[in-house]
Amino acid sequence: MRRRPGIGGLQNAAAARDQYRLLGENVAKLRTDLMKEQLSTFRSQLEDFARKHKNDIRKNPAFRSQFHEMCAKVGVDPLASNKGFWAELLGIGDFYYELGVQIVDICLSTRAHNGGLISLEELCKLLGQRRKGAREAVSEDDCLRAISKLKVLGSGFEVISVGKRKLVRSVPTELNKDHNEILELAQAQGFVTVDEVQRRLSWPSGRATDALETLLDEGLAMIDDGDKDGRRRYWFPCVSSISSYAGADTS
Amino acid sequence: MAAGNYLPTAELTASGRPVLYPGEIESSLLSSVDLLSEENPNFPHLKSGLLILTNHRLLWLPNSTPASSPTPVHIPLSAVSHIFSLKKSIKSVFSTPRIRFQVSVTSEGRVDEKGLRSIVITLVLRGKSDPEAFLGKFWEALKVRAWEEIKVGASGAEAGSSSGPRSGEGSLALRVPVVGVAGILRKEQEMWESTDKSLQDAFQDLNALMSKAKEMVMLAEKMRLKLLAGSNNQATGAAEDELGTKEEMQDWLLSVGIASPVTKESAGALYHQQLSRQLADFVRIPLERAGGTINLIDVYCLFNRARGTELISPDDLLQACSLWEKFDVPVMLRKFDSGVMVIQNKAHSDDEVFARIRSLVTKPDALQSGVSASDAAMTLGVAPAMAKEYLLTAEGKGLLCRDISPDGFRFYINLFQDINSDDVYL
Numbered sequence: 001m002r003r004r005p006g007i008g009g010l011q012n013a014a015a016a017r018d019q020y021r022l023l024g025e026n027v028a029k030l031r032t033d034l035m036k037e038q039l040s041t042f043r044s045q046l047e048d049f050a051r052k053h054k055n056d057i058r059k060n061p062a063f064r065s066q067f068h069e070m071c072a073k074v075g076v077d078p079l080a081s082n083k084g085f086w087a088e089l090l091g092i093g094d095f096y097y098e099l100g101v102q103i104v105d106i107c108l109s110t111r112a113h114n115g116g117l118i119s120l121e122e123l124c125k126l127l128g129q130r131r132k133g134a135r136e137a138v139s140e141d142d143c144l145r146a147i148s149k150l151k152v153l154g155s156g157f158e159v160i161s162v163g164k165r166k167l168v169r170s171v172p173t174e175l176n177k178d179h180n181e182i183l184e185l186a187q188a189q190g191f192v193t194v195d196e197v198q199r200r201l202s203w204p205s206g207r208a209t210d211a212l213e214t215l216l217d218e219g220l221a222m223i224d225d226g227d228k229d230g231r232r233r234y235w236f237p238c239v240s241s242i243s244s245y246a247g248a249d250t251s
Numbered sequence: 252m253a254a255g256n257y258l259p260t261a262e263l264t265a266s267g268r269p270v271l272y273p274g275e276i277e278s279s280l281l282s283s284v285d286l287l288s289e290e291n292p293n294f295p296h297l298k299s300g301l302l303i304l305t306n307h308r309l310l311w312l313p314n315s316t317p318a319s320s321p322t323p324v325h326i327p328l329s330a331v332s333h334i335f336s337l338k339k340s341i342k343s344v345f346s347t348p349r350i351r352f353q354v355s356v357t358s359e360g361r362v363d364e365k366g367l368r369s370i371v372i373t374l375v376l377r378g379k380s381d382p383e384a385f386l387g388k389f390w391e392a393l394k395v396r397a398w399e400e401i402k403v404g405a406s407g408a409e410a411g412s413s414s415g416p417r418s419g420e421g422s423l424a425l426r427v428p429v430v431g432v433a434g435i436l437r438k439e440q441e442m443w444e445s446t447d448k449s450l451q452d453a454f455q456d457l458n459a460l461m462s463k464a465k466e467m468v469m470l471a472e473k474m475r476l477k478l479l480a481g482s483n484n485q486a487t488g489a490a491e492d493e494l495g496t497k498e499e500m501q502d503w504l505l506s507v508g509i510a511s512p513v514t515k516e517s518a519g520a521l522y523h524q525q526l527s528r529q530l531a532d533f534v535r536i537p538l539e540r541a542g543g544t545i546n547l548i549d550v551y552c553l554f555n556r557a558r559g560t561e562l563i564s565p566d567d568l569l570q571a572c573s574l575w576e577k578f579d580v581p582v583m584l585r586k587f588d589s590g591v592m593v594i595q596n597k598a599h600s601d602d603e604v605f606a607r608i609r610s611l612v613t614k615p616d617a618l619q620s621g622v623s624a625s626d627a628a629m630t631l632g633v634a635p636a637m638a639k640e641y642l643l644t645a646e647g648k649g650l651l652c653r654d655i656s657p658d659g660f661r662f663y664i665n666l667f668q669d670i671n672s673d674d675v676y677l
Contacts, residue, residue, distance in 0.1 A: 035474060039503055042467050049460045053453045063453060070461045075468040076508035081567050083522040084508045097562035101552045149565045154592035155548040172589045 043085055050089040057090055061139035064092070068145060079149055095136065099146040102130060104157075107170035115219030116171030117238040120144075120159065123168055143168075163187050167238055173218050178211040183239055190240030191224065191233040257294055258324035258362050261310050269303060269310050269323070274397065276451050279304040279388045283378030286311050286324075288370050291360065297321055299377065304388055306397040326372070329398055330354045330364040334389055335371075337382055348382040350374040350389070384462070467507045474500050498524075520570075526563065527571040530554065531580040534594055538582065542632035543599035547572070547584070547592040587640045588647075601644070607631060608645050612664045621654055621661035 056063050071078050078086035079096050087093025106126050110118055150157040156172035163184035186192045197208040212234050215221040224233040262270040284302040288294035303310040308327050313320040335351040351373050355366035501520040555562040572584040586592050611630050612622050628638035642662050645651045651662040
């Protein structure tokens, strides 16, 4: 477009801009049509897959886990939204979202006992009890995925590793390295004493007491002064293998 | 072709399909593949055959069946020591893709996992293929080492039944009577094999689906970038059109399972917009009951339980709540420093809460002994955890001072700011 001076030139420039804009819109339209087409092919492919393998996904936790891994590699999140094709056609959305609700329930009902930290094993066991009637088996992998989705809601839902175990946190309490080490130590017998912490971790007494007191404040530890040699024991319900939740959960 | 001297033979069924070992699953099939060794001219040069990758071996089958064609061979994955990565160069774009890997061989040159020497074998993929995908599967198979597990388990299942690898498509040469221990073991193995077969199909279908999904992701990325870029140059006339397509685009991204950002200009997917309004209505009553503030995670549970089916995902909830600031609804999403997120009545604003806290904390007994989270909870009519968050925020604003003592955590009115340094006698 040759630039002409004066009003005529301005009008020309405006016309040119308009033309380019319309062209741009058309291009956008083309791309959206392409997208629509691709989407419908994808959807029908997914429908086929669902028709043949929906049951496999529901019944087989190993296949389900593999499915998730592949989705992650490809860059899609089948659990991102219930509106997505994945949830709609494969029906796995409801499975995980409901699992999330049940996990929140269990964490809430056991919070008074363990301060908001529960071992993954324990959680799965309680889930199994609660879901006795359900057709689908729930694996640890499923729990982890449901929890990772819950994370976005704040409230501190997270899975942390302490030693060999995985613990599920449901309160925003931050656990620092010191606390983690004490929890790891506690896995052996379910409790620790200040002496033990000092000895095994080579900490000064102040550091040990401070960490234990914080854990106590947060409700993660319980005190037991009944030992015959008078030493105070700090019990950690979340890592002890004694499950004393019998009767706490009936629904 | 004395291929047999270098490569072990692969057994075929009468219909030309390979005889698979127990637990062996096919994972990839490529046609028109040459197999040779560039280092060793004596190594057989097998041309244009069918290459099958399983979780145990690499099989090469000749394409045609005349008597003169080479024998089918295989390379056990246990003998593969290294796979070279694909060379990417200008040349490689135009030439046929080649895959090179190293195998251990005996001193005579025969492929054997216990061999002490090694040679490099090249696969030339002349047919239509995706070398990257094949390489990926090759690596996977090598990593998983499926053949080692099977060695341990195979001996148990074979007792009393016709031993050896099972033949092609379900035709067992010997029908062993289904009685006794042998019968039970046989039944178990059949069941295991049939699940295995249907899973094979499932995995193949899954693979195909994932390739398609990958294409979608790439397309969607382009769309998404356009979404983000498009919001920067808004021509006034085209505004509505653009917005319309934008929402559609976000809906599609959602369908495929790609998180799309709720940008300042866009209003998110239509689905989330509708959900947003639904939620605002739903949350009214629980909010009142909870005193004006409710934990986001509690809303998630309440809403989904009320729904029963077609539940919403946590992401859906978050997106829907984030959209409230664009609409005129009486509720808002609020995030505390600790990461806790709550839904609040707009009427229940911070200033209002602080005013109530201030009046609570200036009462005579509060001036004496302060206010704890549970005291505040009772007065404010919210959960203790919420009350704690409010007290902490008020402290952050300078309204309160904390006092940590053996009695616990208590808050007092902050008088420090009222102290005039010029008039210290107050």
